[in-house]
Amino acid sequence: xxxxxxxxxxxxxxxxxxxxxxxxxxxxxxxxxxxxxxxxxxxxxxxxxxxxxxxxxxxxxxxxxxxxxxxxxxxxxxxxxxxxxxxxxxxxxxxxxxxxxxxxxxxxxxxxxxxxxx
Numbered sequence: 001x002x003x004x005x006x007x008x009x010x011x012x013x014x015x016x017x018x019x020x021x022x023x024x025x026x027x028x029x030x031x032x033x034x035x036x037x038x039x040x041x042x043x044x045x046x047x048x049x050x051x052x053x054x055x056x057x058x059x060x061x062x063x064x065x066x067x068x069x070x071x072x073x074x075x076x077x078x079x080x081x082x083x084x085x086x087x088x089x090x091x092x093x094x095x096x097x098x099x100x101x102x103x104x105x106x107x108x109x110x111x112x113x114x115x116x117x118x
Contacts, residue, residue: 005033006061013065014072017106023062030061066113073110 009029016022031048034055040046052058076085 001033001037006064009061010064010068013068015106016065016069017104018065018109019104026062026065027059030059066109066116069106069109070113 018026031051034051034057035042035046038051038055040051079086
């Protein structure tokens, strides 16, 4: 499971900007995979909290996503990927501000994960 399915899922995760709905979908995908492995139908009305102890696991896919994003950010800020990548990651374009809530940027995820794991 972890070597085949999650490896494919995690490809390119470093560049994703995750909203709250994306996080819940990632957690739902993780549980869907475990349910498929155990052949548990949704009609059996088993909760996620009952399935995880049965496997002896905890939810970890979202934690792996956060770890990968933080590792990539560290790689970029050290300058290992070149100055252009650092400029793109930290750069802010001067432009007109549009009406409404500002879009979520990748740096917002880094700030949130940094506070969670420090």
